[in-house]
Amino acid sequence: MEEAIGKTKLFVGIWGILLAALAVSILLTGLGHPRVAVFLIFGIAVAKASLVMAYYMGLAHEPRYITLILAGSLFFIFVLFVGLIPDIIYVFGK
Amino acid sequence: MNGMTADCCKGTCHAPEQKSEVPVWRWGIWWFLASEIVIFGGLIACYLLYRLGHPEWGAEASHTLQWVGATNTVVLLTSSLTVILAHDAVFHFKNYRRGAAFMGLTILLGLTFLGFKSYEYAHEIGAGMVPARSLFWGFYFLMTGLHALHVIGGLVANTVVWRGLKRGHAVHRTESVGIYWHFVDVVWIFLFPLLYLANG
Numbered sequence: 001m002e003e004a005i006g007k008t009k010l011f012v013g014i015w016g017i018l019l020a021a022l023a024v025s026i027l028l029t030g031l032g033h034p035r036v037a038v039f040l041i042f043g044i045a046v047a048k049a050s051l052v053m054a055y056y057m058g059l060a061h062e063p064r065y066i067t068l069i070l071a072g073s074l075f076f077i078f079v080l081f082v083g084l085i086p087d088i089i090y091v092f093g094k
Numbered sequence: 095m096n097g098m099t100a101d102c103c104k105g106t107c108h109a110p111e112q113k114s115e116v117p118v119w120r121w122g123i124w125w126f127l128a129s130e131i132v133i134f135g136g137l138i139a140c141y142l143l144y145r146l147g148h149p150e151w152g153a154e155a156s157h158t159l160q161w162v163g164a165t166n167t168v169v170l171l172t173s174s175l176t177v178i179l180a181h182d183a184v185f186h187f188k189n190y191r192r193g194a195a196f197m198g199l200t201i202l203l204g205l206t207f208l209g210f211k212s213y214e215y216a217h218e219i220g221a222g223m224v225p226a227r228s229l230f231w232g233f234y235f236l237m238t239g240l241h242a243l244h245v246i247g248g249l250v251a252n253t254v255v256w257r258g259l260k261r262g263h264a265v266h267r268t269e270s271v272g273i274y275w276h277f278v279d280v281v282w283i284f285l286f287p288l289l290y291l292a293n294g
Binding site (some may be wrong): 004008011012015017019020022025026027029035038040041042044045048049052053056057058062063067069070073074075077080081084085088091092 | 138142276291
């Protein structure tokens with residue numbers, strides 16, 4: 001029972017962290033350097049998504065091959081992105 | 095000898111059945127989400143590539159209602175908490191009534207998200223921010239619209255589970271719809287900065 005109560009507290013704590021991270025992201029838009037702000041904001045988004053996936057979706061407790069299934073999908077997206085970058089540079093880089 | 099008996103030497107035994115530690119329904123939801131990652135990931139990757147070539151999209155993004163986007167982010171993050179508390183109540187505490195209450199709250203938060211989204215769409219379309227205006231708005235309506243459809247799908251599933259919880263069952267369904275609902279939340283976590291905050 002204590003373990004279950006501890007889990008509930010963990011979930012509420014993560015929710016607090018997610019809301020705090022959202023507030024920081026919004027405050028960063030007021031930063032004088034837009035490019036730096038964008039990198040930081042996306043870094044925070046990745047951290048927030050990782051927290052949700054690891055603890056709320058339970059990926060932290062799933063076998064590693066489940067994570068690999070999802071990583072496989074992300075790999076295809078990465079290939080698409082990297083594969084199209086030369087085209088973007090060719091079209092818009094002039 | 096890996097669970098085999100002496101009969102193996104006589105060729106009469108069968109290897110012990112290999113059972114996965116992950117139940118079939120959870121395999122199903124993870125494979126489904128893997129396919130969803132390709133859909134949303136592909137869209138986001140294309141948006142990012144176009145965004146690199148169109149710095150003027152920053153000015154377009156400044157026309158989005160940031161406060162509505164931020165409020166909807168709070169709403170979805172909170173609904174993620176309530177859906178996991180619903181699962182927690184049922185799975186760990188065997189309290190179906192509490193589980194149904196948290197699931198009901200998740201449904202209300204999902205409807206709140208859609209309400210804000212509708213207000214936002216009405217405001218933007220009324221101000222002439224339609225897909226024909228620029229590719230940015232095409233991406234905006236495509237990505238947020240597809241996400242809203244997923245929210246509606248999640249709400250239907252959550253309602254079915256909520257009814258099950260009120261009758262005292264649907265434990266595993268609570269977990270599977272929860273995993274899906276968290277995924278919808280994760281997608282929004284990326285859409286919000288992409289479409290609302292990266293406006294410099």
